[in-house]
Amino acid sequence: MKYALFLGCTIPVRAQNYELAARKVAKKLGIEFVDVPEFSCCGFPVKSVSHEAYLLISARNLAIAEEKGLNIATLCNACTVTLVEANEELKKDPELRQKINEKLRKIGKEYRGTVEVRHFARILYEDYGIDKLKEHIVRPLEGLNIAVHYGCHFLRPSEVYQEFDDPENPKSLDELVNITGAKSIWYKERDKCCGGGILGIKEEDALKMTKDKLDNIKEVEADAMISICPFCSVMYEGSQKKIEKMFETEYNIPVIYYPQLLGLAMGFEPEELGYKMNRIKAKRMLEKVTGIGTA
Amino acid sequence: MEQVIKISELDKNFKYQILKEPGGEGLLKCFACGTCTASCPVREVDEKFNPRKIIRMAILGMKKEVLENEFIWLCAGCYICQERCPQDVRITDLMGALRNIAVKEGFIHPSFVAQIDFLHKFGRLYEVTEFDNKKRVKNGLPEIKHMPEEIQKIFEETGVAKFVEGEQ
Known part of the structure; x- marks a missing residue:
């Protein structure tokens, strides 16, 4: 299994722990990530300004992967939905494809529609497969209660994801957590958006949305929250202290990227998985895991 | 209203x-x-x-x-x-x-002007500074280079360039 690794904008500077853990885990599983320095932003922020510019930026990235003959693996939910939607729109509309290609030609690129884009978590769940993944669990994380956060764009719009999971009642990430030996626990309004999409528009609204979920997770006393999107983590982890101050409350909920959790169960040590870079320290959670050398 | x-x-x-x-x-x-x-x-x-x-x-x-x-x-x-x-x-x-x-029609939210500016400068939403790259290398991750040229061309082709500061 070989993929072009699409990092996007946020991960290389704000979620190196996610990137590090994903690379470590993938390597051990025999999934090869190829780095592509020419990849740019996926095009997501431009969608609100110019649909055409968004399609061009996405199609350019897709065309680069096509030249290398590689499907794309993403780590960010927003990159995933942006590239997948552009790919679907261009694939099904030959006239639009022609128009976009006329402009792409000016930068020496051509979109042909020959590659697929998939989130790493979906690759693990569907392509690698839960059963095969289970064989790599050497340190079951028994006793850990985990609150999963899918993030909107991992599941929706479901039509562009071949409905690989139920957009209202998903189970893929729960299953991915449960095979590590940890337990995915239920909490209120699990499918709610993090608010990240309007952080730059109206921070107060965005943080209220983030707060609601942190409240619901606090209520069930989860050891950690699991995220598979760097921007969701910016909201739940990066903004957690700010929300605590604003609303005079306390959470102290670690927000862990899924490969960081899986990596622990596969026998990696916390420092190999970038736990030091997590802003809300997972010390208590790690202490619960038996067999960790230096927590 | x-x-x-x-x-x-x-x-x-x-x-x-x-x-x-x-x-x-x-x-x-x-x-x-x-x-x-x-x-x-x-x-x-x-x-x-x-x-x-x-x-x-x-x-x-x-x-x-x-x-x-x-x-x-x-x-x-x-x-x-x-x-x-x-x-x-x-x-x-x-x-x-x-x-x-x-x-x-002339109404663009300032938050998007700022994002377009970054994309125009860096080809990405965040600058990857020398400090970031040092940290990346220390963590065993490859360096990231800014390659904004083709994004700039796309902005010119689609009229988005007019929102870039100093290009109006």
């Missing part, structure tokens, strides 16, 4: 303009059931954002009131309304269409 809607001030063509915009094609299918508003996580924290109302205003032709209002920028893009809409209005895409039209 005034309580009385004056028919003489409505723009009858606004709905046709929206129908032609990518994402706006489903506008007239709306039968105002309100599933979107009831499902909306932004509406839950801010009454100003009410998708059903925005759609109604758009169909009526309240062009100025829609395009100049902050509310079109408040959609978080979560797609929950789009999943649940019984009429396949494709509301999330419709909000995008309204934003694209607003931009063409």
Whole structure:
């Protein structure tokens, strides 16, 4: 299994722990990530300004992967939905494809529609497969209660994801957590958006949305929250202290990227998985895991 | 907003303009059931954002009131309304269409001007500084180089370049 690794904008500077853990885990599983320095932003922020510019930026990235003959693996939910939607729109509309290609030609690129884009978590769940993944669990994380956060764009719009999971009642990430030996626990309004999409528009609204979920997770006393999107983590982890101050409350909920959790169960040590870079320290959670050398 | 809607001030063509915009094609299918508003996580924290109302205003032709209002920028893009809409209005895409039209008519939210600026400079939303790259290398991750040239060309081709500071 070989993929072009699409990092996007946020991960290389704000979620190196996610990137590090994903690379470590993938390597051990025999999934090869190829780095592509020419990849740019996926095009997501431009969608609100110019649909055409968004399609061009996405199609350019897709065309680069096509030249290398590689499907794309993403780590960010927003990159995933942006590239997948552009790919679907261009694939099904030959006239639009022609128009976009006329402009792409000016930068020496051509979109042909020959590659697929998939989130790493979906690759693990569907392509690698839960059963095969289970064989790599050497340190079951028994006793850990985990609150999963899918993030909107991992599941929706479901039509562009071949409905690989139920957009209202998903189970893929729960299953991915449960095979590590940890337990995915239920909490209120699990499918709610993090608010990240309007952080730059109206921070107060965005943080209220983030707060609601942190409240619901606090209520069930989860050891950690699991995220598979760097921007969701910016909201739940990066903004957690700010929300605590604003609303005079306390959470102290670690927000862990899924490969960081899986990596622990596969026998990696916390420092190999970038736990030091997590802003809300997972010390208590790690202490619960038996067999960790230096927590 | 005034309580009385004056028919003489409505723009009858606004709905046709929206129908032609990518994402706006489903506008007239709306039968105002309100599933979107009831499902909306932004509406839950801010009454100003009410998708059903925005759609109604758009169909009526309240062009100025829609395009100049902050509310079109408040959609978080979560797609929950789009999943649940019984009429396949494709509301999330419709909000995008309204934003694209607003931009063409001269209303762009400052937050997007800032993002376009970064993309123009770096080809990405964040600058990868020397410090970031040092940290990356220390962590065993490859360095990231800025390659904004082709993004700049795309911005020029599509007219987005005019929003870049110093290019107006």
